[in-house]
Amino acid sequence: MTSAMTDNSTPPETEVLSLLPARLRAARRDQGLSLDAVAKLSGVSRSMVSQIERGESSPTIATLWNLTRALQVDFAGLLEGATDAPGIEVLRDASVPTINNKGQGCSIRILSPPEEVGRHEVYDIRFAEGGILDSDPHKRGSREHLTVISGIVRLKAGTQVELLKAGDTARYPVDQPHTISAETGPAQVFLVVQDG
Amino acid sequence: MTSAMTDNSTPPETEVLSLLPARLRAARRDQGLSLDAVAKLSGVSRSMVSQIERGESSPTIATLWNLTRALQVDFAGLLEGATDAPGIEVLRDASVPTINNKGQGCSIRILSPPEEVGRHEVYDIRFAEGGILDSDPHKRGSREHLTVISGIVRLKAGTQVELLKAGDTARYPVDQPHTISAETGPAQVFLVVQDG
DNA sequence: GATTAGATTCCGAAATACCGGAAATCCGTC
DNA sequence: GACGGATTTCCGGTATTTCGGAATCTAATC
Numbered sequence: 052m053t054s055a056m057t058d059n060s061t062p063p064e065t066e067v068l069s070l071l072p073a074r075l076r077a078a079r080r081d082q083g084l085s086l087d088a089v090a091k092l093s094g095v096s097r098s099m100v101s102q103i104e105r106g107e108s109s110p111t112i113a114t115l116w117n118l119t120r121a122l123q124v125d126f127a128g129l130l131e132g133a134t135d136a137p138g139i140e141v142l143r144d145a146s147v148p149t150i151n152n153k154g155q156g157c158s159i160r161i162l163s164p165p166e167e168v169g170r171h172e173v174y175d176i177r178f179a180e181g182g183i184l185d186s187d188p189h190k191r192g193s194r195e196h197l198t199v200i201s202g203i204v205r206l207k208a209g210t211q212v213e214l215l216k217a218g219d220t221a222r223y224p225v226d227q228p229h230t231i232s233a234e235t236g237p238a239q240v241f242l243v244v245q246d247g
Numbered sequence: 248m249t250s251a252m253t254d255n256s257t258p259p260e261t262e263v264l265s266l267l268p269a270r271l272r273a274a275r276r277d278q279g280l281s282l283d284a285v286a287k288l289s290g291v292s293r294s295m296v297s298q299i300e301r302g303e304s305s306p307t308i309a310t311l312w313n314l315t316r317a318l319q320v321d322f323a324g325l326l327e328g329a330t331d332a333p334g335i336e337v338l339r340d341a342s343v344p345t346i347n348n349k350g351q352g353c354s355i356r357i358l359s360p361p362e363e364v365g366r367h368e369v370y371d372i373r374f375a376e377g378g379i380l381d382s383d384p385h386k387r388g389s390r391e392h393l394t395v396i397s398g399i400v401r402l403k404a405g406t407q408v409e410l411l412k413a414g415d416t417a418r419y420p421v422d423q424p425h426t427i428s429a430e431t432g433p434a435q436v437f438l439v440v441q442d443g
Numbered sequence: 444g445a446t447t448a449g450a451t452t453c454c455g456a457a458a459t460a461c462c463g464g465a466a467a468t469c470c471g472t473c
Numbered sequence: 474g475a476c477g478g479a480t481t482t483c484c485g486g487t488a489t490t491t492c493g494g495a496a497t498c499t500a501a502t503c
Binding site for chain 2: 462463
Binding site: 096102110111 | 491492
């Protein structure tokens with residue numbers, strides 16, 4: 052058969068899988084390896100490597116995994132779309148998207164682009180005195196990285212509680228309910244959410 | 248046959264693939280979906296989904312891809328090791344590791360743990376008037392996310408130049424030389440480096 | 444131009460991923 | 474405890490991946 056790739060559910064747009072063959076071949080050639088060499092390194096037969104590199108076969112994750120280890124490429128990055136923007140994108144102070152109706156007495160300024168899902172998001176959060184931000188658990192494995200710019204905040208993650216003042220930083224898993232509050236006065240924090 | 252997973256080249260340690268079935272099943276159950284439901288959503292048959300979730304079959308990347316889209320999980324993250332730390336880690340203002348001898352007139356406060364390489368790093372950088380931080384290109388695909396806390400800074404990435412003041416944010420690729428400088432007075436910026 | 448060494452592609456045969464329907468298992472409800 | 478309804482697993486058959494070897498292609502050398 053001519054095209055073995057079962058590309059059902061493949062709208063015109065994101066055929067990320069079609070990029071994989073070329074990337075694999077490039078990775079191999081970059082290291083000056085022959086098909087036979089990677090075959091011995093990975094345990095995948097030469098013919099299979101050849102077919103995969105020509106897009107004539109859709110490898111099982113097991114074999115792909117073995118290939119990535121032999122070629123020393125990152126399994127994850129291999130399947131990601133070419134995500135490179137050309138130049139500097141600037142988001143001016145006045146035009147930062149802001150959410151006010153979440154939590155109480157706090158405004159959330161979204162500093163990362165909405166498209167960029169799956170890696171990390173960046174927020175600038177400003178609390179009035181007594182402001183509270185309550186969050187439900189995110190996806191398992193996610194972590195937050197919180198740095199206090201000014202004021203004093205109280206951080207609660209699961210059962211644990213910490214008091215943080217300007218300059219302090221806290222990191223914590225967020226597969227559990229967590230709360231940030233500014234009890235003693237206004238505060239500003241910088242929050243990086245790393246998706247799990 | 249009982250175990251179809253071709254697990255050749257599988258040292259005792261990182262059998263990341265063995266985690267995949269459980270993760271898929273968890274993702275499905277979290278959304279309250281039945282095998283039949285995801286089958287219709289993804290185009291993969293119920294039986295296949297069942298087999299994959301029980302580790303009795305190693306899916307091709309094509310079918311796995313379809314599953315990830317139906318379950319709305321990140322293909323990349325699915326294959327990464329479980330990276331969860333137990334509780335809140337706190338880094339106090341006074342004990343933040345700081346670098347002063349890089350660049351001129353600037354001190355770099357490292358807010359992310361050194362172990363956590365490969366995802367993102369977080370820095371709090373403080374410039375004296377005239378301070379300059381020159382950086383060589385990082386790994387291709389890396390991006391920086393810079394937010395100005397106070398003062399005015401000049402950002403140069405490749406050939407492009409932008410002037411940023413307090414509250415402004417800039418995002419830019421760093422597979423090219425880039426420079427941050429505070430020409431008109433002291434400044435403080437927050438920098439998130441996303442590894443490519 | 445012929446020879447040789449290396450790399451890649453082609454070709455059965457065996458293994459296994461994949462599908463659709465049937466059987467089995469799990470629950471609530473009467 | 475028996476009866477739906479829903480979910481999951483089992484069981485054919487088919488399509489595709491995967492392997493090892495043979496054939497083809499590529500280039501350098503003589």
